[in-house]
Amino acid sequence: MNIPDGILCSKTHEWVLEEGNLVSVGLTDWAVEQLGDIVFVELPEVNSKFSKDEVFATIESVKAASEIYMPVAGEVVEVNENLINSPELINEDPFSSWLVKIKSEDFQQDSQGLLEYTDYRDEVQ
Numbered sequence: 001m002n003i004p005d006g007i008l009c010s011k012t013h014e015w016v017l018e019e020g021n022l023v024s025v026g027l028t029d030w031a032v033e034q035l036g037d038i039v040f041v042e043l044p045e046v047n048s049k050f051s052k053d054e055v056f057a058t059i060e061s062v063k064a065a066s067e068i069y070m071p072v073a074g075e076v077v078e079v080n081e082n083l084i085n086s087p088e089l090i091n092e093d094p095f096s097s098w099l100v101k102i103k104s105e106d107f108q109q110d111s112q113g114l115l116e117y118t119d120y121r122d123e124v125q
Helices: 029-035 117-124
Strands: 014-019 022-027 038-042 055-061 065-069 074-079 100-104
Touching: 022 074, 029 117
Parallel strands: none
Antiparallel strands: 014 022, 022 100, 038 055, 055 065, 074 100
């Protein structure tokens, strides 16, 4: 599994990666391991706006349904349509299977409190 440089993780198990003026948001490998086989993903509409820590998506696995929280505030500019018909892609590679891309309102401020990947993994082990 390839973990991108600069990835930050929330304590609710989402990851963010700032790419220019957009931020990709996905689910961490640890969360995916806990969920098991993902069978359904409900993603928001493009142009939806979310506050930090607001529920923006739902993921269902063979084990449970989970709400997914927005780690930084922003407006959805793109959703990963591939996941609608093939949610199992998240199991295959959580870090290339982003859920949404957002235009962040204040990434520097909102990313305070997010953990670098190695610190996140230490915390969840």
